Amino acid sequence: MNQDRVLANQIRAIANLSPEALTLLIASTQPKLLKKGQFLLIEGQVCQALWYVEKGYLRTFYDRDGREINTRFSFENNFVTDLRSLRTATPSACSIQAGETTTVWEFDRGKLLDLYRQSAEIESFGRNLLEHMLMEQEEHANWFKVYSPAERYQFMLRHHPHLLQRVSLSQLASYLGIARETLSRIRKNP
Amino acid sequence: MNQDRVLANQIRAIANLSPEALTLLIASTQPKLLKKGQFLLIEGQVCQALWYVEKGYLRTFYDRDGREINTRFSFENNFVTDLRSLRTATPSACSIQAGETTTVWEFDRGKLLDLYRQSAEIESFGRNLLEHMLMEQEEHANWFKVYSPAERYQFMLRHHPHLLQRVSLSQLASYLGIARETLSRIRKNP
DNA sequence: TTCATTTTGTGATTTTTATCACAGGTCACT
DNA sequence: AGTGACCTGTGATAAAAATCACAAAATGAA
Structure with a gap:
């Protein structure tokens, strides 16, 4: 089993998981190595996963009449996905691309939903992660108003x-x- | 017990709860009636609750050198809080005020956390609610970039x-x- | 190193937006 | 009906930002 220390520690920082739950969660992930410029998600595809960035960074962008608009940069120890596409199983309106040589851990949508059903602890981790993401997103959105x-x-x-x-x-x-x-x-x- | 139909239906729309879990969740809430202009949260207070708007709307705003900056308007069937203050138990940087005569259901932070521990179903509801809120927030944030x-x-x-x-x-x-x-x-x- | 590609800096100009000032309108309350 | 508080429209002007064009600099690959 491929237990990554960095990932495990970051998960623990979000929610205290028992060793069993942590093992279960980490066993469900898969590492991916991306060269600079490689895509995790291309506009039009249905997003099937959530990613954790271990090293490098990812850029989320929209194509607006040929002009790229960057909406997010996800660095080490951050999670990223296209939540709308993931939740509604609709084609994504954005793309996600590596901005450097990047290592991510991929959490498959189906597996994650199964884990949520199996383990209340993991569901709790999911909730905590979302709270954290929402908090950051709200703060960032306020930049533009304030x-x-x-x-x-x-x-x-x-x-x-x-x-x-x-x-x-x-x-x-x-x-x-x-x-x-x-x-x-x-x-x-x- | 004060079971509100609108609230129950809206909760069911977010996540399928068993009758027992639904009862538990709704029993933990408390209705509040606000006149236009009344505050649910005042800058500097620690946010202790999450609110569901049944009727009317709430305005979330920041005070920037005496000028009010509105960051959110929460209408019927929406949930609202100051997540940063709620999560970190720190004084809120924003205020939440009724923009019309407004009825809300208040979910106390402590009670909600207890319920999360008691019921995996309710935790799942929390996760789904957060996913929904994050999706909307991301979309709104993109307005300013796109x-x-x-x-x-x-x-x-x-x-x-x-x-x-x-x-x-x-x-x-x-x-x-x-x-x-x-x-x-x-x-x-x- | 060299060459091609991408990125950045900068001037000139146009367009957009903010700011200030004020008048008229609306609304709730007495 | 009158009063005050708030909201909206509008002109004049200043400030800020976008756009266009191009040169310089940095980067990366062969």
């Missing part, structure tokens, strides 16, 4: 500096809802 | 017309991340 573009940049710089260190400015621009050139200028003037 | 202000208005008009019918333009402006005057002008020119 801050101006320059303030969004400042906030990101202060609270999520890894984004700037690892993601190109061109890709960050759409994530911040501003033009690439504007972001370049904002960065110059502190 | 659409221009005018397009955000159009999207809201098409997909969430009740917002325009029941929330004042002044309050919607910050929710759409634009100035009140700009929204007024966008509305004129279709």
Whole structure:
């Protein structure tokens, strides 16, 4: 059995699982190695899994008339999926791609649902994970209502500096809802 | 026992509960009637509950240097809370206020956590509810990355017309991340 | 290293949006 | 009906951001 320490510890950080439940959960996953540029999900496919990023990062983006709009960057120790596609079994409107050489653990949708039924502990883990994801998503959504573009940049710089260190400015621009050139200028003037 | 039909049906729409679990869950709630303007949560308080809106609507807002910024409007059949404050037991950075005469059902944090431990079915309901909330939140967050202000208005008009019918333009402006005057002008020119 | 590709910086210009100021309208309450 | 509080529309102006065009720099692969 392929028990990964990092994954196990991260799961424990989200919810305390008994050794049995932890084993069960980890046994259901499968590691995947992605080269930079490889896709986990392509627009139009039905999303069948949830992924945990062990190393590297993933980019979630939408295609808007040929222009790519990045809605999420998922780094180490984060979970990512297209929840709408996963839940409703409908084609995904977005794609998920590796931004670096990336290692993920794949949690298959069907297996996960089975585990939820089998183990209340694992269901509890799922709930806690979702609470965590929702909390972060809400906070991020508020950036756009509370801050101006320059303030969004400042906030990101202060609270999520890894984004700037690892993601190109061109890709960050759409994530911040501003033009690439504007972001370049904002960065110059502190 | 105060079993409300609307609430029961809405819960069933989220997750199939056995009659016993449903009874348990509903027995843990308490109805609250709010006049327009009354608060469920005031900035600085620790959020202790999750609320289900039966009638009316709630407004979630932040105070930014004396200016109110609305981040959410919760209408009939929706659940709302301040998840960060609820989870981390820290003072809330936002307030939640009734925008009309509003009836809510209050789910106390402690009772809910107890129920999660007691009943796998109820935990499953919690997970499903969170998935649903996260899905909606992600979609809303994408408005700001994918659409221009005018397009955000159009999207809201098409997909969430009740917002325009029941929330004042002044309050919607910050929710759409634009100035009140700009929204007024966008509305004129279709 | 070299070459091609991608990324970034920058100026000029246009477009969009915010801000300020104020008038008229609506609504609830007495 | 009158009063005050809030909401909406609109013009003038300033500020911010988008867009276009292109050069410089960085990156990566052969």
